[in-house]
Amino acid sequence: MSIEAATHEVIDALRTSLRGEVIDRDHPDYHQARRVWNGLIDRHPAVIARCADTDDVVEAVHIAAEFRPTVSIRGGGHQVAGSAVCDDGLVIDLSAMNGVEVDADRRVARAGGGATWGDVDRATQRFALATPGGEVSTTGIGGFTLGGGMGLLMRAHGLACDNLRAIEIVTADGVVRRANRVEHADLFWAARGGGRGLGVVTSFEYDLHPVGPEVAVAMVFYPYEDAAHIMRAWRDYAPYSPESVTPQLILWSVPPDPAIPAELHGQPTVVVQALYAGRADEADATLAPLRAFGPPLFDASGTMPYLDLQSSVDDLLPHGGRYFMKSHGADALNDDAIDTLLEWDAHRATPETLTAIRTLGGKIARISANESAFPHRGDRFNVSIDACWSRPQDDADVIAWARGMWDAFTPYSSGGTYINFAGLDDEPDGTRDRIYRESRTRLGDVRDTYDPEGLFAAAARRF
Numbered sequence: 052m053s054i055e056a057a058t059h060e061v062i063d064a065l066r067t068s069l070r071g072e073v074i075d076r077d078h079p080d081y082h083q084a085r086r087v088w089n090g091l092i093d094r095h096p097a098v099i100a101r102c103a104d105t106d107d108v109v110e111a112v113h114i115a116a117e118f119r120p121t122v123s124i125r126g127g128g129h130q131v132a133g134s135a136v137c138d139d140g141l142v143i144d145l146s147a148m149n150g151v152e153v154d155a156d157r158r159v160a161r162a163g164g165g166a167t168w169g170d171v172d173r174a175t176q177r178f179a180l181a182t183p184g185g186e187v188s189t190t191g192i193g194g195f196t197l198g199g200g201m202g203l204l205m206r207a208h209g210l211a212c213d214n215l216r217a218i219e220i221v222t223a224d225g226v227v228r229r230a231n232r233v234e235h236a237d238l239f240w241a242a243r244g245g246g247r248g249l250g251v252v253t254s255f256e257y258d259l260h261p262v263g264p265e266v267a268v269a270m271v272f273y274p275y276e277d278a279a280h281i282m283r284a285w286r287d288y289a290p291y292s293p294e295s296v297t298p299q300l301i302l303w304s305v306p307p308d309p310a311i312p313a314e315l316h317g318q319p320t321v322v323v324q325a326l327y328a329g330r331a332d333e334a335d336a337t338l339a340p341l342r343a344f345g346p347p348l349f350d351a352s353g354t355m356p357y358l359d360l361q362s363s364v365d366d367l368l369p370h371g372g373r374y375f376m377k378s379h380g381a382d383a384l385n386d387d388a389i390d391t392l393l394e395w396d397a398h399r400a401t402p403e404t405l406t407a408i409r410t411l412g413g414k415i416a417r418i419s420a421n422e423s424a425f426p427h428r429g430d431r432f433n434v435s436i437d438a439c440w441s442r443p444q445d446d447a448d449v450i451a452w453a454r455g456m457w458d459a460f461t462p463y464s465s466g467g468t469y470i471n472f473a474g475l476d477d478e479p480d481g482t483r484d485r486i487y488r489e490s491r492t493r494l495g496d497v498r499d500t501y502d503p504e505g506l507f508a509a510a511a512r513r514f
């Protein structure tokens with residue numbers, strides 16, 4: 052059968068079987084539906100199956116198993132490599148499966164596989180509860196959690212994947228399985244940090260913790276000319292700070308926030324940020340050291356609704372902007388490492404581009420290495436180079452700059468690259484070793500067990 056005929060058969064079968072929308076190249080929403088967050092990605096799938104529920108996912112997986120198109124899985128569509136979409140294949144799109152149920156008494160939330168952190172946070176904050184999520188509300192929980200999931204609560208409560216109680220997953224044989232520490236424990240191990248190519252996760256169940264609705268936040272904009280000193284002082288403090296904070300340092304530009312004096316907008320700065328994971332009125336002493344590294348340009352620390360914090364940079368990283376993110380784990384940030392970052396940042400690709408250094412440790416490091424597939428628990432820091440730009444004609448230069456900075460930092464790296472900040476599809480050989488580290492072989496075994504025919508092989512190969 053020709054590829055065209057097979058494609059028509061796939062589309063017809065999906066139309067017959069699914070309750071959700073089936074979007075082919077002639078559909079009026081096709082171009083909107085094939086786009087992901089990163090405007091750099093311009094792929095043309097043959098068909099997008101926007102599943103309405105788990106039954107739809109089962110049908111889509113059966114049809115994929117029969118006709119064997121290339122398959123990609125779309126959660127929130129945020130992965131910068133654009134792995135949610137494929138050329139000429141079938142996209143299993145979960146974006147309509149975004150419901151969230153909260154059991155406040157048991158402190159559990161169950162969210163659909165296509166939910167975003169905004170969906171989860173809005174539902175859980177009604178009960179002043181939260182699970183550790185991302186820092187941009189439009190990010191999907193799917194790729195985020197399956198890759199680990201770093202956020203402002205992680206030293207207190209762990210990564211997003213550490214808060215998973217269970218998943219519901221449709222594996223390549225079309226069977227709906229519940230995986231947790233007891234049932235399909237190997238699959239549950241893999242789903243926590245092993246990321247891709249295990250099946251289609253139709254729901255995630257998370258532990259919840261008391262957070263908000265008001266939270267205390269350190270948010271200090273230090274002068275860029277003091278960056279070398281601020282970074283050293285932060286490096287000496289952050290890994291030893293109480294676990295109730297997850298200090299983050301960002302080389303960035305002052306955002307055009309009306310609460311910040313207009314004359315500072317756009318100036319290069321060193322942002323020191325942390326959320327206190329406890330009662331807002333008890334935060335001052337814990338946050339004080341982060342506010343005392345030197346005279347600030349502007350100190351925006353204070354209390355704010357958790358929901359506002361979790362969406363505070365949404366507008367600065369818009370849908371359709373162009374992005375390249377790539378990271379290193381680091382055990383220490385010695386003075387040479389800091390100077391290297393500053394040398395590259397001095398000719399930052401664009402003013403919107405940022406380099407974020409997150410502090411790990413705390414709860415993350417106390418979970419044993421064998422407990423989950425997330426392989427970076429020993430790292431003290433994650434250094435993420437996040438290039439952001441808008442003009443297509445700048446693509447090559449910006450990406451070359453970001454890769455150059457990443458290469459320059461390699462001597463100071465622990466050897467790990469976090470899958471959720473892993474670059475584009477053409478990263479060099481060895482990137483998968485850096486991503487999965489000592490979990491790689493066992494992950495391969497789990498994939499072979501649940502997907503012996505490689506239905507999700509394309510998803511497993513990508514980031």
Ligand SMILES: Cc1cc2nc3c(=O)[nH]c(=O)nc-3n(C[C@H](O)[C@H](O)[C@H](O)COP(=O)(O)OP(=O)(O)OC[C@H]3O[C@@H](n4cnc5c(N)ncnc54)[C@H](O)[C@@H]3O)c2cc1C
Nearest residue numbers: 126127128129130134135164186191193194195201252471
């Ligand atoms: C603006 C922005 C901010 C970010 N902030 C953070 C942050 O604070 N912390 C952090 O750790 N990361 C962050 N990230 C990175 C983010 O974690 C990854 O991009 C992640 O993949 C996003 O998940 P998604 O579901 O939106 O991605 P998608 O692009 O939809 O999915 C990526 C891949 O994950 C798999 N996948 C997704 N959902 C499912 C599912 N339900 N079942 C099976 N497989 C699935 C698929 O293989 C898919 O190809 C950010 C990214 C962006 C663009």
